[in-house]
Amino acid sequence: MSTIPDKPGRVSVEERLFSLVLALIATEIGLTKAEILSTVQGYRQRYAVGGDNASLERQFERDKDDIRELGIPLETVEPPDDPGSNHHLRYRIPKGLYELPADVSFSADELMLLKLAATVWREGSLSGESRRALTKLNSLGVDSTDPVLGYSPTLRVRDASFEPLSKAMDRGQIVAFQYLKPGEGTPRRRRVAPQAVVLHEGRWHLFGTDEDVQATRTFLLSRIVGPVVSVPGATFVPGGAGKGQEALAELDALWRANLAEIAVEPGSDAAVRLSKRQAVEQGRAPGESTVALHYTDLDILADELAGYGPEVLVRSPPALRAAVLARLVRVRDAHADPQAPAGAAPSDRAEEGTR
């Protein structure tokens, strides 16, 4: 009969986590923390009988979180005869909730489609989640041909706030972050109950309740300029499955309702790029150098249009016209050097000549 030799400090992270999952699946009534720390591989080697196990307990708390992050339903059970007692809490993983439902299966064609769906994400947390989901799918043993890779469009989620926000969303955790609102020069701290993360018109948006004004707000992930932190002790009840579609519908309605009319210099960067986003004509027949654009946020569009400098002239709405002009004036004045005469950039003039 062989047993695992005790090797203090030599048990790898994955072996400890794997052993913990096995032990908690195998138990019906659950194991207490003391039982886990003293018997499970990876903990027992470091367990001091009758001694101080504070760091080991913290390790267990982190492991528990990590295991739950992987979708494993690690449950806490209160003893019926001693409710509210922290000491006799038991931990277990109910097999029925751990396993894929028996009636779920995937065909080879479906698997191929899912593999393709996973390749949409090029990097970042969604690609990691996709990769682990595919590993789980592969355990079903269905053989499928690999999708033709490389030519499918792929998406990058660069915004660092994406992962902490989606985690907070799952946990019903209220978060705080510095938000640099388009059109403003300095960021402000926001406290938000995150409800959904939505990719709309090529931008990632956070949809949630702004806790300070108790109203629903939409935030651009790219404008979250600091770390996303948990607000200690502040939680909310997630809105459930419909929140994402609700957010999308709101953004869509907003986008359709807003229409800007913009004159573009023929042949310029603005003309080439903006004309590809041309909205369906709305009765008026603008000349060929005018484009009509739908938009969701006036300040975001104003930022973008200001970047085009003299290549665009906003015709309407007036608020957008004013916003773009104000930005251009601000940039012009911020770069005014008394020692340099206007138009002192010869290389620029040459390039401007192509307009």
Add this chain to the structure above:
Amino acid sequence: MSTGPALGASDKLTFLLSLVPYLMDHESVSVSTVAAHFGVSPERVRDAVNLIAISGIPGETRQYLHGDLFDIHWEEFETNDTIVLTHLVAIDDSPRFSAREAAALIAGLQYLSSLPENADIEAIASLMAKLTRSASATPSQVVVSSTEPGEAIALIKAAVAGGVQIEFGYLSSRGEHEVRHVDPLRIESVDRDWYLRGWCHLRGAVRTFRLDRMSGLRITDLPTDDRIAEALPDTLFQGSDSDLEVVVELPAAAVSLLADFAPQGAGTGPADGPVHRTLRVAHFHGLKRLVAGLAGVVSVVGPPGARWITRDWAAAGAARYDEVVPGEQGE
């Protein structure tokens, strides 16, 4: 907020929990077959099997006795590189997806379903429902709206399928217009922008093109050159030795807005105070657009030429509003 286990550990644990039910369904399977099926190296499969074979539950004795551990046919494993599970513990079936894993695939499917060639909306909808049922919690609310990348993508895909080059007019950010012949390699989108990465025959190098700067895109009958397909770097843009350095000033908290330009420089001032960062740009003409698009946030410190170009760009833009718009009031 916890960042979770190191990527390695969560991937490894997921692999262990997935490998066990797969091995249960296969009485005897070679390491190479498993590696190919999961898309991992044979070495990683062997490591996982070695770990599974010595793992188990504490058992009644709490001593991890032999009967409480997984076991494999060691001789088959060591001599024939073949895996035969001979004893099972605790696990019988594949694990469910986490809320975020299901969400990642569902959002990927939403994205695919918005592309014209993936029109089988019903199959995709039924798959999304299955994923939702297979997750241990309500999938995270990550939603991808349909996008219209336009005809360009369909054309480029047709060119890839036919193994031929594409031709298009391209307006560089310098404002130069050139006709390019390109072997298309990959289409990517970053935020709202679509990029084609391909071998540019004009430059003799891999280049990244914005789809919205292309005009007159068409498929040629010139064959592509197969051998360069593997030379695709993973980052969209690469710096060059001829890049110019520009110093900009902005609030410390806003530095992340310039991530594309890999801002350099120390800055440990107060969180809301301005800091200086050095950017590397190919030329000042991209810079003036960037800075004008971040009015009130970023300004150019130097060199003077970069300041002037930016000022002239914004001034010329502002001057246009002095014109009287027909049918409307002037400013």
